[in-house]
Amino acid sequence: MRDIMDRMKIKTRFAPSPTGTMHIGGVRTALYAFLVARKNNGSFVLRVEDTDRARLVEGAIEDIVKNLKWLGLNFDGDPVIQSERKKIYQKYAKELIGKGVAYEADGAVWFRVPEEGQVSFTDLIGNRKVSFDLANQKDFVLLKSDGFPTYHLAHVVDDHLMETNPVIRGDEWLSSMPKHILTFQALGWDLPQYAHLPLIVGTDRSKLSKRHGAKGVSEFRQDGFLPEAILNYMVLLGWTPPEDKEILSLEEMIDVFNLKDAHWTSAVFDITKLEWMNGEYIRKSQNSNLKTQILEYLKELAGGVVPNHPTEEEIEKVIPLIKERIKKLSNFVPLTDFLWEKPEYDQAQFQKLNIKDKKGVLNQILKQLEVMERPWRTEIFEKIFRGLAQQQGLKAGEVFQLIRVAISGQVITPPLFESIQVLGEDEATQRVKEAINFL
């Protein structure tokens, strides 16, 4: 197999049908095809399988192209659009009728499957030989009565003409192999190599779909997932990198990926691990890159408009505070919005505190803040409130926690002093006053 792979030129394709938004499961198929192509200096093309006119969804092609681009899975050349190739399929359907292996009935062209015999091929995944008894196969449609080809004809014609090798697709096609083998043979063409990728399934082990709350790529993007993390997580669903090195860039994947090491068992999509990995990517990204990504993310969230707050400078200031605290870009908003907006105080948050006379202590705090030398310095700030805690018979943490809720309305925030620095001394003092009034 290795020899054959080496000798043949490599050309892979991703062939979705534009019946909806690009699904997360498709990412893995596209990624593997992309990796095989790039690894072998081959090409990777996009083919749009739009032969089912009834299920066409407007904008689906644009969605697929946009998402592939976002992911960094760049394809070569222009997409091949099957609906524009109608004549070609018709020509071969006619040829097949001429050869006597196909016939017309009910306005469609059917392939006549031999009564007996066997077909088999060896799948690249796991190097498994799979055989089918033709006695179990029925005649199938090549050309529908509307003149468009079925998947089966279109696949054979296109992948032969495009010289696809190997064909990388989902495992749901494995049972259609007899149809494809038969058609290739009837046309007198060589069978390409095939790699049927195991299905990605939901927690109930059935094919991943909307039923599982499975999302489209765009939704992952809106959720604040990074393309690198999605790619990295998906590549692990069915393939293990050498030496336990799980975190890999696209470039590194190209380097070490090998289809022959791909697995043949279906994998459950586990968003928890994806989230962890996304957090890893956020933590290890450069602050300046993160800033750009957050800016872009917020802009998209606001419908393409740059929001007034946070500004680029504000984001820059806050990044070191939140970098280790967010798993997804979307976490940025709830974690930081108290910095740009007045908090809405909630008794429940104050009640979590272990201090009896909150109002009294807060007044003490306010008094200190008003006389503290500006600009406030961390050491001084800490010293003063540790002293205050002691004097009040409280733990230092309890006092800091009270200040936290007073300035943010929340019990969980980025580091206190740094947050106050972003807020500014006036605003921080003002909020303590407001908290006192609230209590």
Add this chain to the structure above:
RNA sequence: GCCGCGUUCGUCUAGUGGCCUAGGACAUCGGGCUUUCAUCCCGGAAAUCACGGGUUCGACUCCCGUACGCGGUACCA
């Protein structure tokens, strides 16, 4: 029903006959660091390798069967 494929911790997986009293990662639990939450560090629990037969001195690894799961069985892809 028929055809095909599959079956190692909850999940992704390592493992290609002795290195496996089964390793790693996520999740989980406990501890450390710590003014919250995270990050980080240390440690624990977690798979009778689906089951039953073979083959072999020896099987998670090879063979057969059973069970279960999934996919296909469309003029959908």
